[in-house]
Amino acid sequence: MKGNEAIAEAAIRAGADAYFGYPITPQSEILEYLMAEKPHERTGMVVLQAESEIAAINMVYGGAACGRKVITSSSSPGISLKQEGLSYIAGSELPCVVVNVVRGGPGLGTIQPAQSDYFQAVKGGGHGDYRLIVLAPQSVQEMADFVDLGFELAFRYRNPVMILTDGALGQMMEKVWLQEQKPRMTIFPDWATTGKTPDRERNVITSLDLDSAEQEKFNLKLQNKYRKLEAEEVRFxxxxxxxxxxxxxxxxxxxxxxxxxxxxxxxxxxxxxxxxxxxxxxxxxxxxxxxxxxxxxxxxxxxxxxxxxxxxxxxxxxxxxxxxxxxxxxxxxxxxxxxxxxxxxxxx
Amino acid sequence: MAENTGIKDVVRDENLVYKKTSVLTDKVMHYCPGCGHGTAHRLIAEVIEEMEIQSGTIGVTPVGCAVLMYNYLDIDMQEAAHGRAPAVATAIKRLMPDKYVFTYQGDGDLAAIGTAETIHACNRGENIAIFFINNGIYGMTGGQMAPTTLLGMKSSTSPYGRDVHMMGNPLKMTELVAQLPGTWYVTRQAVHTPASVRKAKKAIRQAFENQKLKKGLSLVEIVSNCNSGWKMSPVDSNKWMAENMFPFYPPGDIKLEGKLVGKE
The missing domain is CATH 3.40.50.920 (Rossmann fold)
Known part of the structure; x- marks a missing residue:
């Protein structure tokens, strides 16, 4: 199957709760595959075509804040639009998987494959001091495998994960082994906004802290997480x-x-x-x-x-x-x- | 001989006719004295308590004066990026369809930067409630012109008054979204008098109740004052609001049960 289709099928099988996306070449097959496959009938997974990449990434924010496994995908110009949301997601320490099927730029650029979004992906991309965990597949098999791996890392570190791939891998057809269907989660993280029950304090998902000392403390906490990632999660x-x-x-x-x-x-x-x-x-x-x-x-x-x-x-x-x-x-x-x-x- | 009754004898549970809702926290609100936000917050909290849906409600706060709303309501809340609350709420509701989900947004948030998210959430008929506080100004950033600023109205970025040729017309987002088939209930209210507060509370309750029907989005606009931004006393600002805002933003129901009021 195509790399893009492998990502879509892998998302269903990873037990994803939702996909929110907006069409853009060369990755539209992800949304098309999910719409055709009717994952709401297979697993109950929500699939929604948003009005923009901006709306899609904010839907990811809303779903991730409920402790759900949420994924979105786009290509370079669309990923630029998602940067605001990614900064908020990183700043609120929410887990999610974002796929960038890179095309050449800058601007509208071309629809052909490129690797010109490296800086944006690995240095943060949006405003503020933050990092994404960035996975770079080199085959259709890894396109599929990294979805599940991405969710695992995202939830372990409460951090957004980007799968940085390109139009060649997205469009390429290869044989792929797909994992068995994982059940969707039924127990959600204790920080998730699932409705305040009498036995706990309310959960608030925010990246705002007007107290400079607290904001600095939070920045240091994020940096400690990134150092831990550098110590424990390097793959090559x-x-x-x-x-x-x-x-x-x-x-x-x-x-x-x-x-x-x-x-x-x-x-x-x-x-x-x-x-x-x-x-x-x-x-x-x-x-x-x-x-x-x-x-x-x-x-x-x-x-x-x-x-x-x-x-x-x-x-x-x-x-x-x-x-x-x-x-x-x-x-x-x-x-x-x-x-x-x-x-x-x-x-x- | 009558008993000598002191205040301590009067303040007893059996004499209570009104008290602060348990859904409001004890945190002191940061709003300017006289601002309508505090009243709007209280009404939402009271409705949540009366409907006994504290554990079933997720709120989404905007960027603007109400950004810290999550400090005041004792429910699970998410802070959205500027204008994006309807997209955030869409996902929450789609993933947890049995929860009550609302956004609370100002005019800059809902009618300028978040126009697309607002219109599309309304058009999809998301089963959420949007509470839209319209005071015709950007309060938190210091009184700049908003999409709903009236013609001729002064702000820090329209210091000589809003000029239609240079700055365009004020936007009636509430009337606009009422035209969309996805909206079920659209109303405009205010919170400047005891009578308007009671009506606004009914509208807020309706917006929560409607979510059980799963027939579309409910939007409650609350025309409010911004006495600091308007540079008036609280009393004067409410008077000014009734005289100047209401002719352009008239309070009343615009759409009931999916039908525009006054149309077949």
Whole structure:
């Protein structure tokens, strides 16, 4: 099935309580699939087409604040519209899953795949000091798997999770193994606004605190959560890094292509390896730093003008030369041109 | 010889004719003395107590003067982003259809930044109640022009009075949403006299009761004063409201049981 359809089906099977969305290419199949599949008959899941991405993310806020598993999806321009809501969700410490099937930008840009929303996804995106947990799938299988994983992390940390994917993975068809149907939750978190019963104090979901000292305390609490994420939830994969002299760093679609580039490079006698961050926040700083001590050069490959490369440079602390190779505007790089880029940057 | 009755002898449970509802907390309200918000809050709290739906009610507060409403009502509440309360309430009601869900919004929140969310929640016929406080001004940010500011009315961003050519006309959102098939009950009330308070309470109760019917959205507008923003005494502001606001925003029912009042 298509990556977008896999996300939709995975949401039903993860026991999601609701999806709120608004159509935008290249991710409309998620809403279309859910409407056609009638999950209210299968699990009781609510699916609603909102009047805008802004309304959709605020519906996510309302549902998440009731302690429910709520998911939304969009693509770059729509994700920009959701930033206000994401900031409120992060500031109210609500769990949810947000899928960004990235297309090229800025502005209306193109409907073709890109990875140009990295900064927005991993640095916060909206106003205020906050982070999303960002998962980067590289296959239709991971598109499906990361929905359930996303809910698990979102509820464990009371934090919004973004699945940062792109138009190529959204539209790509692959075989996918789907998990068995999980039942929807029947017991909700104790902070949820489910109606104040006499045995407890009222629950209030808000991100407002006019007392500066309290607001600072809350900011420090959020930062502690993010440090805990960095200590415990970093996920990454590596390919042929044991003896690598040149390291490619890439996520999502770019990582998929780089796997082929590693093989092509090795056929040419270039000892290449690949580190693929699976979580973009928290970023795999430690494994990168360790590899930086062993390799002669690092090439960050992204479908952007170079965003993740900044985090790679921060992680390696100047220990080794770090370069960037990217295509923009919806163009996907070929494995060959990435091998050429290794040569041009490091083998002159 | 008559007994000597002191105040302590009078204040007894059996003599009580009125007391503060248990759904209001003891937190001192931050509203300016004379403002209508406190009365509107009390009426909502009283209705919740009388209907015995404290555990069955979720409220959504706006951005504006009523942003801290969750400090005053002893129910589960969510604080929405500016204008987004109807979207937030939509999700709560869809996920918990047996709960009573309401939003409480000012004119800037409901009729400017949240116009789309308001119209679409009304048009979908969400089974929620919207309580719309219209005082024709942005109170919390210091008295700027609102979508409902009257023509000629002065504010900090219309210091020479609202000029139709430059700033457009005041928006009658209540009449506008009454046209939509998704609204079941639309009314305009006030809380400036004992008689209007009693009527407003009935309307609020109706908006809660309607949620049992699942026939659509109920919107209760409460035309209110903002004595600080209008730079008047509380008494003068209520007089000014009746003389100037009511001709443009006339109190009364606009839509009953899904039918526009005065139309077939």
């Amino acid at each position: 994969e590596h390919t042929d890094t044991e003896d690598a002299e040149y390291l490619l760093v890439a996520y999502g679609t770019s990582a998929r292509i780089c796997q082929k580039s590693v093989r092509l490079a090795r056929d040419k006698g270039i000892k290449a390896g690949l580190l693929r961050p699976v979580t973009l926040f928290p970023f795999p700083k430690k494994p990168l730093k360790e590899l930086a001590a062993k390799v002669k050069g690092i090439l960050a490959v992204e479908m952007s003008t170079g965003q993740m490369v900044e985090d790679v440079r921060l992680a390696v602390e100047g220990k080794v030369q770090v370069e960037h190779y990217g295509r923009m505007g919806g163009i996907i790089p070929t494995p060959e041109e990435i091998v050429d880029a290794i040569g041009k940057n490091f083998l002159k």
